[in-house]
Amino acid sequence: MKNPLRKRLLPELKGELGKYLALFVMFTLFIGLISGFLVADGSMIKAYNEGFTKYNIEDGHFRTDKPLNKAQRKNITELGVTIYDLLYVEERMTNDSNMRIYPNRSEVNLVCLMEGELPTGSDEIAIDRMYADNNKLVVGDTLENEEGRIYKISGLVALPDYSCLYEKNSDTMFDAQKFGVAIVSPDAFAGYRSEFLYNNYAWKYDVPPQDEKEAKDQNAEFLKEVNDIIHLKDFLARQDNLAITFTGTDMGGDRAMMMILLYMFIGIMAFVFAITSKNTIFKESTVIGTLLASGYTRGELVRHYMTMPVLVTIVSALIGNILGYTGFKNFCAGMYYGSYSLPTYVTVWSAEAFLLTTVIPIAIMVAINYVILSKNLRMSPLKFIRNDFAKKRKHKALPLNAHIPFFTRFQLRVIMQNMSNYLMIAVGVLFANLLLMFGLALPVILNDYSDQLQNNMLAQxxxxxxxxxxxxxxxxxxxxxxxxxxxxxxxxxxxxxxxxxxxxxxxxxxxxxxxxxxxxxxxxxxxxxxxxxxxxxxxxxxxxxxxxxxxxxxxxxxxxxxxxxxxxxxxxxxxxxxxxxxxxxxxxxxxxxxxxxxxxxxxxxxxxxxxxxxxxxxxxxxDLTALTKVSRQLETSMGSMMYLVDGFAVIIFMLLIYLLSKIIIEKNAQAISMTKILGYYNGEISRLYVNATSLVVVLCMVLSIPLDNMFLDYIYWAMMRIRISGWLPYHLSLSVIIEMLVLGIGTYAIVALLEYRKIRKVPMDMALKNVE
Amino acid sequence: MREDFLAIHEIRKSFGAGDSKVEVLKGIDLDIAQGEFCVLLGPSGSGKSTLLNIIGGIDRPDSGEIIVNGERMADMKEKKLTQYRRKHLGYIFQMYNLIPNLTVRENIEVGAYLGDNPLSVDELLGTLGLYEHQKKLPNQLSGGQQQRCAIGRAIVKNPDILLCDEPTGALDYNTSKEILKLIETVNQKYGNTVIMVTHNDAIKDMADRVVKLRDGMIRKNIINETKTPADALEW
Structure with missing residues (x-):
């Protein structure tokens, strides 16, 4: 016969709909987001890495003031490399941008056509996909240079040697709005006047270097030797070329950031589960006692009480992964496409994403619930029936001065009683506010940077x-x-x-x-x-x-x-x-x-x-435009991500506080019911129980700001040092603090309203139940 | 004593629906005078607790009416009912229902907060024999001490009616007598109307009025001419 306790599962789900819904939403969103990110990141990194072979990316390029003559070409080739012409012209366009135009490539740095067609006619041009996006250009549009030449956009392309649109390698940041790359047909390119040509050449080693160090040595040696043959205007090995490497480094960095976010989330969730599991035992004390007294084993009860949270996690993981592989993946890939000129990619299944977003959360859920339930189900059936949690007997009340107003003392007692919940709320608020601060402060930092620079320039x-x-x-x-x-x-x-x-x-x-x-x-x-x-x-x-x-x-x-x-x-x-x-x-x-x-x-x-x-x-x-390139690009590429971070922070904040404050009310349901019988109004009861939580939440919010500011300052400093050339000074403006508080309090107000509703719904007969 | 302080007319109450509908109170008529000590006696399922809950405004009858001090309870909206409990009632339960995270003193203050002219908490702590335990949490007390604390919470606001639902149900013989004595003292000292639900037949002897219920009906409604002090009760 099947375990009849299974029949309790559906009513339990209905009875605890709020809790399970909050857990479900949190898990689904997070699993979806992380899985979407990891899948997009993994697929794109794979496409990016494969691109080196697929598109035959150069080992480096150099520029000379005059075209290479036959002898020079021969001498360089004898150094163990193959030389490819990679000539280009630069044109100033009427949309206030610089365009670097190459002839279509057939040997090295091959073009990936993203949309439309490659140019064939003399007036046709295929432009970088991201430059097109940033300048709102589509296939079929025209583009005019300052000399009045009009190009018709035949297609959108990605050039593998410009996955990141750095105009110069020394640029602090790429600027995919003011700089773009394009190709024209070889015939059209032949029409450019020779004096405007940049004599640029790519090389590939005949024997490719095996590792980074070998590449470095090989590049240094090649530079020395080629410098003896020709007068170099520019020399850039692939490893040093930000237009090629920055994308890979950045994607790796984002991944590391997401991992940290994931571990933090899992840690918080583990604690939340621990608290909810304990609360379940507390609430179900008499049922547990009766079942144990009736002969049910602890193992059966552990399994029973684990079933629903684990089921919810599994369903969340399933739906989260579906979302991850569909909507969220596209969103995350879109963020990369918003920053980089990446070629097309194929979605690859990520075992790591599955492990991190599905197996680990489920395993944590099982482990935490198992440990907490097993540990707390060791009491005798009688003690469960009497709701007599032995440990609590030893607790002494913290003395509070009788002169403190009664309501304040009551609220302080609620806070003391729920310290573990409030501690989690504090950690959650700290975490959510860190995300929120990051999401809100970064755009302000970028914005303020231009204003600040305006008064701080060496010269106009x-x-x-x-x-x-x-x-x-x-x-x-x-x-x-x-x-x-x-x-x-x-x-x-x-x-x-x-x-x-x-x-x-x-x-x-x-x-x-x-x-x-x-x-x-x-x-x-x-x-x-x-x-x-x-x-x-x-x-x-x-x-x-x-x-x-x-x-x-x-x-x-x-x-x-x-x-x-x-x-x-x-x-x-x-x-x-x-x-x-x-x-x-x-x-x-x-x-x-x-x-x-x-x-x-x-x-x-x-x-x-x-x-x-x-x-x-x-x-x-x-000038100011050149100096603010870095902030502009960061604004363009990270803008959408910031909204995502803000939204995510608010959702985490709300769900976490909702879940934990709900537990506080459930834990005190008996007392709330009793106070109702005694004649307390709902408003007064809310003051006692909700205000205690409000006080903690507001206090946590206020205290988290300087702490998060400290963390963010450090994270920002470390991130800028590792990832970004140049410097954008970090500061937390008053407007961000106000915005954080308003968002935090506004979000909490919704939770408080739900708490108030819950208090109103606590029935008076709850206090009468244990009379019989 | 003023007659008809609490007037109960034709109270009916049933639970469930259809075939499983059970009529718990089948037309109860009862008048209780102010300051009276009334015991509702009866076996389990006789409807005594349901009647007490209806008097306490926790539950509503299906029909009939209750008039307290001239006010019809049926006319009272939710807020008014809360106000009624707040101003006029004190509640004592079998399982004490103390707030676990508050000290003895604070539990009594929970009641004091509701009264317009509450008794002195310090004095009451002394009367209840809880003065030295005032800083303890309920789970550090014995059952008798917890019930004394619950009585303190109920009477500190000096309510007109004290509703006691099996207040000695979870206590041993000696402690039960101690609690009954305390309730008796409260009734005599402060003049509150006491309505006590019990299935202990011996307790009827300390009451002014004894109402016996069975199957949702009043079987006997007796005025006790010769009360026995709680001290002298035996069972």
Missing amino acids: YQYILNYPTIDENDSKLDLIMMWMEYQNAMQTENEDAEKFSAYSLKSQEKDVIVEDITLYGVQPDSRYVKLAIPEGTVAISSAYAEKYSKDVGDTITLKETYEDDIYTFTVGQIYDYSGAIAIFMYQEDLNTTFDLGEDTFVGYFSNSEITDIAQENIGTVI
Whole structure:
């Protein structure tokens, strides 16, 4: 005969619908989200990794000032590589963006067509899918360059060497709105004027490196040798190319973050289960006693009381996984597609996702319930029948001054009685608020960064000039003439303009992303950078100081970009500038340190636009738009994720508090019923029981803000150091705090209302039941 | 004593529906005077607890009416009924129903909060013999002490009617007598009307009025001319 206790399961589900619904929603959402993320992430990482072979991604590329001649090509090939032309042109488009245009590729960095068709006609172009999304362009639209040439968009593509749209490798962040890549047909490309072509070449090693270290050595060796053959304008090995590698690193990082989130959630849920299981025993005490007295074994009862929570978890895991593989996966993949120019992917089943989101939560649910139920079912049947939980007998009441108002004392007793629940509420609020703070603070940080920079720029414009190209074959006279010409061409009448020199070195801090550090050489009486540094020291930007935790007196070690030379500087001043990780010294010192020649300068600081230097002589203009590239991109790529995080935090917050406060009311149902009999109004009873919870929740919310701020500050700092070039200063604005409190209190108000309803529903005959 | 402080007319109450419908009270008529000590006596299922709950405003009758101090209970809405319990009633149960996380003193204060002119809690603690136990939680007390605490909670607001549902049902002989003595003292000292449900026949001797119920009907309604003090009761 089947166990008749099974018949209790459905009524139990109905009776505890609120609890099981909350558990179901929490589990389903979380399992769905994590599983969706892991599946999307796993599938996309797989597609990304396979892409190296599938799309024959380069081992690196270099750029020369003149096209390679046959001899050079032959000499380089003899170094053990195959060279591929990867020429391109750059055009300024009318939508205020830069477009890098390649001919369609047939050998290396092959194109993945995402939508439409590859370009065939002379006016056709296939543009990067993400650039198209960000600029709201679709197949069939037209795109015009500043010279008036109109392209018809034939298709949307992903170029594997631009999975992340970094315009320059030294950029703090990619900007898929202001920079895009595109392909045209080889015939159309042949039509571009040769003087506008960038002589870019990709290479692939004949014997590919086996690992990262071998690749590094091989790249260094190749750089040295190729540098002897040609004059390099740019050299970028695949391992150092952010446009290729950043996506993989970022996806790995997101995964780590999601894992932490998952473990935290599982930990919280484990405690919630422990509390709900204990509550079940408390509530069912007389039933348990009767069943035990009737001859049911503890094992049978443990299994019985485990069935429903485990069933709910299994159903949640099932539905969560279905959601994960459908809607949530697409949502998560969409987030990646919103950030990266990834090729198409095929969904792959993830054993890990299944294990983490299904097997582990179910196992935890089984384990926690089993342990708690087994442990707490050891009492004698009689004690269960009498609701006599022996341990409690030993508890003494904490003395409370009789002068404290009665209601306050009552509420304090409720808090003391439910410490474990309130502790969980505190942990839950801390966790949910951390998520909420992250979701709310990041957009504000990004937004405020632009405003902050506006008042904190070195100058409204920084012009970096183009150096003349030097050919070793040119005669000395030619070189002198060219230099003089350059000197003339680079002069300006603009009175705001102030010359500066600059140099770029690589950072080399342990466990921090390798990034380009700009060293500025400024004039001693500069109007734009007012240095006050002791001799032999340098000033570092406040961004530098914050990111690398440097202070006055510390030393900084940096490395030459393509060489092994190491430079050490002593910090003499922290210069208030958050726009870049930069070092400031006097121009003369910089020129001497790097053998640049006494009068050398690379550009101008200016508060007004310089109009008397030809455009082709200006390499880069650093203005507010350029400096805020990082915040803009983060805003674009993480915007939707932030809403998700906010929503998720609110749901977790609400469900957790609902579940735990519901237990508090259930635990006190008998007392609530009694107070009703005595003549307490529902409002008064709510004041006693709901206000205690409200007090704890509000207190937890308020206290969690500085704590979460501390955690987030650290997490943010660590994340920025590992993942992001440049620096966005962290701060928690008052508006975020207010928003958090309003959202928190608003959400809790809903829970409090549900609690009030529950109190109203407690019947008076509950207190009478144990009379019989 | 004023007559007809509590007037009960033709009270009927049934539970269940259809074939399983059971009529628990089959037309109860009863008048209780103010300050009277009334014992409702009867075997299990006789309807005495149901009657007590209806008088206490916890349950509603199917028909009939109860008039308390001139007010018809049937006219009272939920809030008014709460107010009635709050102002006029004190409740004592067999299983004490103390609030487990409150101390003895605080449990009594739960009752004191509801009264307009509550008795002094300190004085009452002394009267109940609980002064030295006032900081203890209910589960640190014996059954008798818990019941004394419950009596304290019920009488601290000095209610007009004290409803006692088998107050000695879970207690031993000596403790039961002690509790009965206490209720008797309360009745005499404060003049509250006491309605006590019991199936212990011996208790009837300490009452002013004895109402015997069986099968939902009053079988006997006797005025006790010669009361026996609780102390002298034997069973």
